[in-house]
Amino acid sequence: MPDSVKKPEWDLVIFDCDGVLVDSEPLAALAFHNVYARHHMPIPDGTVAKGVGMKQADIIRLIGDLTGHYLPDAAQDDIWPETHRVFSEALQPCDGIAGVLERLKAPRCVASSSSPQRIAFSLEKTGLINAFAKGEIPALYSSTMVKRGKPAPDLFLYAAEKFGADPARCVVFEDSPFGVEGAVAAGMTAIGYTGGGHTYAGHTEKLLEKGAKAVYSSWKDIENNLL
DSSP states (O other), X not given: OOTTOOOOOOSEEEEOSBTXXXXXXHHHHHHHHHHHHHTTOOOOTTTGGGGTTSOHHHHHHHHHHHHSOOOOHHHHTTHHHHHHHHHHHHOOBOTTHHHHHHHOOSOEEEEESSOHHHHHHHHHHTTOGGGGEETTEEOEEXXXXXXXXXXXXXXXXXXXXXXXXXXXXXXXXXXXXXXXXXXXXXXXXXXXXXXXXXOOTTHHHHHHHTTOSEEESOHHHHHHHHO
16 A cells, blocks of 8 residues: 555535446456457457447547447447346446545545436446435536546546535546546646455556556555545
């Protein structure tokens, strides 16, 4: 645990959703594989993981660039129903996050590359959605709400604006290099999280290279040091 990271008072705590709040990345990758296979476009294992942190359209474009398989526009509508199916069967919250959210005093929100529908379903399925109530509407922000997705800073700046928060006093929890890069570009403190089921050798190093202030694999350690 880095001694240099102390417990400051944050104007806003921003959580990515997939791989940070919910352990969804392996399931989301399975949904992509299933849809591509259904359309006779098998993709190699690990391909989808290269797009973790990107919005769906950018992942589809990346898969095409890497494999030559460009999913037809009409077929892209199959991805959410398949994702919903696998999430319904197996989605779980990341270990320890529920208690952290219960004890957290600071304002908080979600800023995710996923669609609003997927964010809301993921948090409802795992029982976390009430932790993000901001008035009557949960504070859930999607890359569909801004012009550019991660690694651009747009989504994080949008979230800060909604709360009237100073970006320099915001902390962002991210599992992806793209997300960390976007948070840093927004002038926020980026903290890496590697406790999801999709973590890999070199994960910590990649997050640090993109500018993460620190990287943790446990929500208990994050709470003890930062929240």
